[in-house]
Amino acid sequence: MKNKRHSIKDIAAALNVSVTTVSFVLNGKAREKRISEEVTKKVLDYAKSINYKPNQLAQSLRTGRSKIIVVMVEDISNYFFSKLARIIEDIAYDKGYKVLFCSNENKDERSRDLINLFRERQVDAYVIVPSPGIQQDIAELVSDDIPVVLFDRYFPEIETNYVIIDNSEAVHKASQHLVDNSYKNIGFITISSSQTQMEARQRGYREAMQANNLKEFVLEVPFYEKNIEKVKELIKEYIAAQGLDAIFFATNYLTQIGLEVIRESYPEKINEMGIITFDDNDLFKIYFPPITAVSQPLEEIGEELMTTVLKMLKNASDKPYKNQKILSASLIERNSSFPNKSRA
């Protein structure tokens, strides 16, 4: 039972009508084109009976639209991105779009390869977490009138739509929370990177320390250090040297390594030190102690991203849709940032 694919032509032939008629009917233009009830029904019934599926490739070739949106993130296996992917996927399918997810590993070359790949495929729009050096490539997409929305970070120098969160405000507030809970020597572990979101997070921390007349302790882990053991060593020394009573981890990834270091080298400190992480994760709430986290509004980001993209897709190039959105993150307070408290 090798039911080969049926084309619009097959239907036309079988029903003794023209492809035009079939096309009109199938595209719901029967009324508008004043196709007779009878023919309309005949076509519809037959199409159903053979389980006709239009060839979207041909359709896209003809219309120039592929109904595909690319979502390029740093690493799809990252909790934040994969959760977001799930949300975006739902919205897109709902609107008749498919979503291609891909990871650029924060590398420019890979980002470029991917963008080129998809341009060849006439992808309709791009949602991108840009790697540091692809400003030019993004600018090109924009100038070619291809809908692009950046998120997580962006390029202040070019005119693009983006959805980000107010990183510095979020970190500032979270740092203040530590101060309010009477931690005095608050360390900030981040990566050395000039990405907008990382700079903003560090700024938030520094501002909070200055506002409270506290000393700043920043550890910048080399961005491209792939050797986890080295990173662990750095963090281990840093904790020992500075006499910290609290640590703010600027990324989820660093938190995981940091917690491992604490467990291995300073197990007694896990219940003493104040700990806050940027980006939540399901497992942080069941940790001992539960870890306080700055949580990005995933749903909101996903929705904002998609409404922006869909609006850009709708508005032709004549009246470009502009949307630069800065959302707020929330602080989920858990035991790890409270001293002298029963800390299960």
Place this chain on the structure above:
Amino acid sequence: MKNKRHSIKDIAAALNVSVTTVSFVLNGKAREKRISEEVTKKVLDYAKSINYKPNQLAQSLRTGRSKIIVVMVEDISNYFFSKLARIIEDIAYDKGYKVLFCSNENKDERSRDLINLFRERQVDAYVIVPSPGIQQDIAELVSDDIPVVLFDRYFPEIETNYVIIDNSEAVHKASQHLVDNSYKNIGFITISSSQTQMEARQRGYREAMQANNLKEFVLEVPFYEKNIEKVKELIKEYIAAQGLDAIFFATNYLTQIGLEVIRESYPEKINEMGIITFDDNDLFKIYFPPITAVSQPLEEIGEELMTTVLKMLKNASDKPYKNQKILSASLIERNSSFPNKSRA
């Protein structure tokens, strides 16, 4: 600078040669078709200068191949699947294929919608974690000679390629590990589901208990119970009622809920009870105590999946490639499954 897209025709016109020549050159068939060095170079140079990108849609329409592979999993935001996605993505891009990831939420209707969606798009191959009731749909794909590989679970009744792991063996061994560490009342928390992998896991547990003359304590959480609080309640009562000294969680998801219950209701037990989870997660190794986990060989699964798909794609329908692979999971022993041991 709205550089509109260039077509092969544009090139031909600009260079005063035919589209055929251009096509041949661009497809690397210059030698084979004995196009002169001169023309070849001219075309290549010009194509480069205008940054020519072939329209893949047209190409696919013509060749019938889209160079897209669909990977449909239960939930792309799940740790296991998202990590695997990352691995598959890399292999695929390397071989010139793009990958579309999507989540079926283990629902038949959604699975069907997605499959239909992609069939319309002439996707080349499918890698699928099947929802329970889509046996028929899978069988159809197979009978239509469309490459399909199932994984995580499969349908024993139909002849398909698949890559799974030996769930019962893995759980049996891990259960034995608990017995060897002198736990006596070992509970098994799973979901009520007839999926092959879940049945195999439960079988492994039961076999191990029987082999050791130990009593079996199985809790089956209703599969479609979306209310987490209810699930927590079930687990909480179960732990209290059975006097267990160890628990085996059959899925990562249950482990998370279970750990939360323990933290909230039986904090003193976290360091006494033996705990093993199915499927590892980065965070389990930094937990207090670190959680022993049955770990699926992600890389191996990803590679096996992709080599299978690629081979099926290569071998035309004449000599179907057969590969039903059963891999082994490994037990990562951490403190949570050892009693009387310093448990940081």
Place this chain on the structure above:
DNA sequence: ATGAAAGCGCTAACAC
């Protein structure tokens, strides 16, 4: 109310 036909961009058999 329906049909013929052009054309989206590309490939490849065939012609010269």
Place this chain on the structure above:
DNA sequence: GTGTTAGCGCTTTCAT
């Protein structure tokens, strides 16, 4: 060696 052309499946203008 290079060009002509049919056709992949569809949409849509124009004709009848």
